[in-house]
Amino acid sequence: MAKLYEKYEALFQELELASSEKEFTYFKKPCIGAMMFFALQHKDEMCGTNGLPLTPNSISILGRSQILKTLKHIGIAQHIDLVRGKHEKLIIVFEYWNYTLYNIIESGGISVEQIKHLAHQILSALAYLNKRGIVHRCLSPDNILYNKDTRQIKLYNYGIYYITDSGSEVNFPIGTPKYMSPETLVQGLNKDYISGPKVDVWSLGIILTELALGRVLWKELNLSQTFRKILSLIRGDADNVFERLAREQDHLETYKTLPEELKDFINQCLRTNLETRPLPQLLLDHPFLSNAQDNICPAPSPVGRKLLLNSRPLDEIYHLWQLAGGDVWREMKKEGLNRFKPPFLTTLKIVTREGQWVGETKDDNIRYDTRVVSLSIDSLIERLAHIPPSAYFPLFETEYPVKRYLDKDKEKDNLSPLPLIIRERDTEYQFHRIVQLSRLLEAYPYSKVMSQIIKEAKIDIPPFLRHKVWTCLLHVKGNIEDIYARINKEKWTPTDRQIDVDIPRCHQYNELLSSKTGHTKLKRVLKAWVASHPQFEYWQGLDSLCAPFVFLNFNDEATAYACFSTFIPKYLHNFFLHDNSAVVREYLSKFSHLIAFHDAELANHLSEINFIPDLFAIPWFLTMFSHVLPLHKLFHLWDKLLLGDASFPLFIGVSILQQLRETLLSSGFNECILLFSDLPEVDIEQCVTDSINIYCITPRSITFRTHESQHTRLEGADLQRHNQSLGEFCSSLNRGRLVGSDEHKVKETQSPCYRH
Amino acid sequence: MTVVADFKYYKNEDISASITLPLTESIVELSHHIIEEQKLHPYEEDDLLNALENFVYSNNENHNDKQSNEALNITLCVNNDEDIIRYWEKQFKEETVSYGDKSGSSDSELFSTAYHKLVHSGIALDTMLQVEQSYAHDVAKLIQQRDEQIEKLTKDQEDMMNKKLEEVQTGNISSEEINNLEQMHIEQQSFMLVKWISKIDTLKETQRREFRDWVMKLLEEHQRTITLQSSFSSPSSPAVIKTFPPITSVLHETNDPQISSLEESFTIHLGSQMKQIYNIRILSANILDLCSIPYDTSNNEQQAQRIQTALALYTNDLCGTVLLTDINVDSMGVSKDFIEEASKSSDFHVDSIDKQLDIIKLHALDARSAENYTNTGSKKKGLIPGDVVITKHSNLCLAHLVFHMMVDESLYSSDMNSRHYIILAIRNIMKVCCSYDITTLTIPLLLGHEMTENMTVQWCTKRAELVLKCVKGFMIEMTSWGGSELKNLQFVVPKGISEEVFNSLATMLPSIFRVSNPLVFKVK
Known part of the structure; x- marks a missing residue:
């Protein structure tokens, strides 16, 4: 072990030595690009079929785009993010560098072997996309990135047709004219037409024709001439389109030199009869590609220094880049995009009573611009330049503390007292946190790592990894996908109607949760829970409770469901019984006791004006505050809640009352009701700190509940058998109780999370 | 589309199930349901899944292929190639940059950029x-002269007419001659008016041209010498800028010193979980004063407002004001008082109000003919109550855009409800605000500009409650429209309102909107 550690140290020293050199260039930098487009604006319609206002198209697109984040394939550029702006503006962020297949075609001189290699790569990428129900639709050499060193290709812009609901949510046509298939063209006027995977095969055929002939097709033709050319291909010999194209281009000589297999391959791609044009998956078996895999890419020859940042995933780099001040909108503006006419110049002339707009001036700047802007990562690289290489590979052996880390740790200790909101925006701090936690998370569910994760989570949870950390804290493991898949979420149940009413009112300020995709996902998870827990009922509020999990695990319903269904028994055991009055009554009376224990004056005042917890606290506890707090605040609250036990929510309730103490003491019954009808702004960090403090100084016996789940109940707490009548105003003090609180001090050390 | 699927699976046994395509769940989930429903054995899972996958994929493929082949055949038969080409050409030309026409910046865009840069240069x-002030002063002087001359002419004519009438009584002149004289007087009047109008228009046109040229030149100069030299020469002659006497004495006095004595503002929040902050103000004023032209250099508040309006002109924070126009009085959509007010100075950025009205008139005809209004009767051509006409201004004190809302006598009825066309018009206006970055909006709270007899206390409260509640609803709705959100909302009540009524309306605001309670920073 010690030897291993020494080896590790030596490696770091070497790395650090290398980093001290002054003059260097990085061999490869992270490459991220961004492209802007506009969603179609709803104008006249008043509301949708459910009587609620229409969801803007940009929201629908955003919801549908989330799935792209899960696509991982060597042949496609990684989708990183979709950012939504005002007035239906959208920016799509993805892996990108500035060299495409178009540059290759222009320079010409491609060998048949290379064509084979390219065709194979493109086809396997297309087959991967098809399997996930995605059709590229605008495949063109411009949309294929090419790496000169490794000869690797990556498709990009493959998601646009899918995320815009087959192009129906944008104004512009999706496709590149020259590469559009004849069937796409002829169905242009048919609004219901949805392209299948075979349109991409056609595009591939044209691209390969260009590569094989070493010539850009129809370069000097204008739009209508190009379309006419494509349409002419549906007439005449449909089995030999490639030869016809070669003849037309005066390249028959080149054509004749090409191997028969390649000719056949291209001809199959360019078949106008859809039934005979094969799918990408099938084409992969074509004899032309028989030994394409053998074509080994040359290894990159590194020139310059290796950038350690490249060892982090792209989406993480993008997240850090944003923390370091990166802003896609600004980058767009720098390149002359995202500039529009001032609204004063474009306003309309008349709005009719029916809501029709007359006399608008169209802004040409909202047309679709395919230009991709490369985001400059340099600022982030600079920001992280001084970070030692060892920080990228943290060690966790407690026996061998990394010396170098000690001073870093001190720094962190200084940082901790800073407010959480500031820590969450600190690039370097977040970098360290993410690296550390993701390393720990990789080891989950190895049991030894749990205590480490809890220790780290106690400091704070980086927003970038929150979904994973929460999953660990809730001890979710096992084959959750399978469990989830087996639950029938389609079958109609009587609660469906209520769910349908509740979901469009649940955290709708949030872009993801207000999208159609978000609604569907939330509904499925809720229905899965209802179906798999027949002893419980759907109570209103369950939607709010479920929303944070669906939001965090938007692409992973199974995890969301698993988290949700372990969260409920832990904190809300039996709250969703058909008759939950006994459970709720006990809970609320415990809440009253707790208020009385910590703030007698407030308790007296509240009981004097008869403002009992039943009047305001039920939605608090039934939804664990998710009904009254916006998500960003709720996350900070639940970050701590998940570390606490089932009684912790009661303390949060007390600390909220503490914050509003002055107002409450000076208010009568009516003012109090009004105040809580819409929870006023709460300083959430204060609230969290307060509730932990109160939690630590409160004897466990006060919060002992008979209705608490046996699994979560703390040992020792049930020694206090003097379960006083619930109607009592405050918990009665007797000798046994005082002994109990002494004992609690001993027991408290067993409570996993809040040891002090 | 529901299909009944028959497929072979494990050991070639046939099974049929009804499947709705496209699938709303994953194929794996579907296979579990079928296993559950048909009571299959768990070990048959994989085979079933394979069979299902094949079925669903090939079904999709066949459907796609068939549809496309049919369409191709149709084109082969009908030869509609040209339609198709035209359609795609239009799509690509109009909606994409790479295939669209390269359009350079228009004149107005260039000017707007120049103006915006200069106005923000400090x-x-x-x-x-x-300069604007001096120009306005010139126009005002001309208007004053016009009014004086016309008044003088009228008086002269009256005198002459009276004299002649006396002669008629004595019988020296026939009534025919009187008629001729009257005719002549009318002609004189209209001739003079036309003369003045053209004179004023010419001045405005010159001013506009000079101003725009000057701004462009100024910008060039400014860019050449970024060193701070405030020696900008003004357009025509260097001596134009001088101090002016307040013009208020020249014009009719509109400015009451107590213009804003009745005024109250609140900061409120909306939304149940995510709270949005807005500023709301209620004030008693003549709403036309808010869109008046600021001449009075000594009125600091007005000058500040003027600067604010100039600074915000080409930004994404515009101001809008809602004005009511009685459609029975001013059928062209904009009230005479407003036209008079707006034409008191030249507008350097947009067309003059008359020109704007001409264009609007054309559009109004368009709007109605486009919709199918034949069934509601042919007399409804042009504007109807509930329509809103929008005019743009750069010279007004507190408004860039004015929404002229067409109203009729139903406005005064006491049983207006939330489905009334005027409320819908407010919603339409707010939607425009949302799309065009109008973040400050002024609305007449009682939907009337003046206090009338029937505006009892009760009536006022009821009306204010209706408007406030509806506006609140629209504001909540607005947050989901994805445009810009209102930041400031002003409610104006007529000037003559009693303090008592005003106070009762003002107290209504915090009860309808939730006043935000700020987080108080406590020193520990």
């Missing part, structure tokens, strides 16, 4: 406002 702002 140095030129004062000069520019002074």
Whole structure:
């Protein structure tokens, strides 16, 4: 072990030595690009079929785009993010560098072997996309990135047709004219037409024709001439389109030199009869590609220094880049995009009573611009330049503390007292946190790592990894996908109607949760829970409770469901019984006791004006505050809640009352009701700190509940058998109780999370 | 589309199930349901899944292929190639940059950029406002002269007419001659009016041209010498800028010193979980004063407002004001008082109000003919109550855009409800605000500009409650429209309102909107 550690140290020293050199260039930098487009604006319609206002198209697109984040394939550029702006503006962020297949075609001189290699790569990428129900639709050499060193290709812009609901949510046509298939063209006027995977095969055929002939097709033709050319291909010999194209281009000589297999391959791609044009998956078996895999890419020859940042995933780099001040909108503006006419110049002339707009001036700047802007990562690289290489590979052996880390740790200790909101925006701090936690998370569910994760989570949870950390804290493991898949979420149940009413009112300020995709996902998870827990009922509020999990695990319903269904028994055991009055009554009376224990004056005042917890606290506890707090605040609250036990929510309730103490003491019954009808702004960090403090100084016996789940109940707490009548105003003090609180001090050390 | 699927699976046994395509769940989930429903054995899972996958994929493929082949055949038969080509050409030309026409910046865009840069440069702002002021002064002087001359002419004519009438009584002149004289007087009047109008218009046109040229030149100068030299020469002659006497004495006095004595503002929040903050103000004023032209250099508040309006002109924070126009009085959509007010100075950025009205008239005809209004009767051509006409202004004190809402007598009825066309018109206006970055909106709270007999206390409260509640609903709705959100909302009540009524309306605001309670920073 010690030897291993020494080896590790030596490696770091070497790395650090290398980093001290002054003059260097990085061999490869992270490459991220961004492209802007506009969603179609709803104008006249008043509301949708459910009587609620229409969801803007940009929201629908955003919801549908989330799935792209899960696509991982060597042949496609990684989708990183979709950012939504005002007035239906959208920016799509993805892996990108500035060299495409178009540059290759222009320079010409491609060998048949290379064509084979390219065709194979493109086809396997297309087959991967098809399997996930995605059709590229605008495949063109411009949309294929090419790496000169490794000869690797990556498709990009493959998601646009899918995320815009087959192009129906944008104004512009999706496709590149020259590469559009004849069937796409002829169905242009048919609004219901949805392209299948075979349109991409056609595009591939044209691209390969260009590569094989070493010539850009129809370069000097204008739009209508190009379309006419494509349409002419549906007439005449449909089995030999490639030869016809070669003849037309005066390249028959080149054509004749090409191997028969390649000719056949291209001809199959360019078949106008859809039934005979094969799918990408099938084409992969074509004899032309028989030994394409053998074509080994040359290894990159590194020139310059290796950038350690490249060892982090792209989406993480993008997240850090944003923390370091990166802003896609600004980058767009720098390149002359995202500039529009001032609204004063474009306003309309008349709005009719029916809501029709007359006399608008169209802004040409909202047309679709395919230009991709490369985001400059340099600022982030600079920001992280001084970070030692060892920080990228943290060690966790407690026996061998990394010396170098000690001073870093001190720094962190200084940082901790800073407010959480500031820590969450600190690039370097977040970098360290993410690296550390993701390393720990990789080891989950190895049991030894749990205590480490809890220790780290106690400091704070980086927003970038929150979904994973929460999953660990809730001890979710096992084959959750399978469990989830087996639950029938389609079958109609009587609660469906209520769910349908509740979901469009649940955290709708949030872009993801207000999208159609978000609604569907939330509904499925809720229905899965209802179906798999027949002893419980759907109570209103369950939607709010479920929303944070669906939001965090938007692409992973199974995890969301698993988290949700372990969260409920832990904190809300039996709250969703058909008759939950006994459970709720006990809970609320415990809440009253707790208020009385910590703030007698407030308790007296509240009981004097008869403002009992039943009047305001039920939605608090039934939804664990998710009904009254916006998500960003709720996350900070639940970050701590998940570390606490089932009684912790009661303390949060007390600390909220503490914050509003002055107002409450000076208010009568009516003012109090009004105040809580819409929870006023709460300083959430204060609230969290307060509730932990109160939690630590409160004897466990006060919060002992008979209705608490046996699994979560703390040992020792049930020694206090003097379960006083619930109607009592405050918990009665007797000798046994005082002994109990002494004992609690001993027991408290067993409570996993809040040891002090 | 529901299909009944028959497929072979494990050991070639047939099974049929009804499947709705496209699938709303994953194929794996579907296979579990079928296993559950048909009570299959768990070990048959994989085979079933394979069979299902094949079935679903090939079904999709066949459907796609068939549809496309049919369409191709149709084109082969009908030869509609040209339609198709035209359609795609239009799509690509109009909606994409790479295939669309390269359009350079228009004149107005260039000017707007120049103006915006200068006005925000800090140095030129004062000069520019002074120039505007001097121009406005010139126009005002001309208008004053016009009014004086016309008054004099009218008086002369009256005198002459009276003299002649006396002669008629004595019988020296026939009534025919009187008629001729009257005819002549009318002609004189209209001739003079036309003369003045053209004179004023010419002046405005010259001013506009000079101003625009000057701004462009100024910008060039400014860019050449970024060193702070405030020696900008003004357009025509260097001596134009001088101090002016307040013009208020020249014009009819509209400015009551107590213009804003009745005024109250609140900061409120909306939303149940995510709270949005807005500023709301209620004030008693003549709403036309809010869109008046600021001449009075001594009125600091008005000058500040003027600067604010100039600074925000080409930004994404515009101001809008809702004005009511009685459609029975001013059928062209904009009230005479407003036209008079707006044409008191030249507008350097947009067309003059008359020109704007001409264009609007054309559009109004368009709007109705486009919709199918034949069934509601042919007399409804042009504007109807509930329509809103929008005019743009750069010279007004507190408004860039004015929404002229067409109303009729139903406005005064006491049983207006939330489905009334005027409430819908407010919603339409707010939607425009949302799309065009109008973040400050002024609305007449009682939907009337003046206090009338029937505006009892009860009536006022009821009306204010209706408007406030509806506006609140629209504001909540607005947050989901994805445009810009209102920041400031002003409610104006007529000037003559009693303090008592005003106070009762003002107290209504915090009860309808939730006043935000700020987080108080406590020193520990």
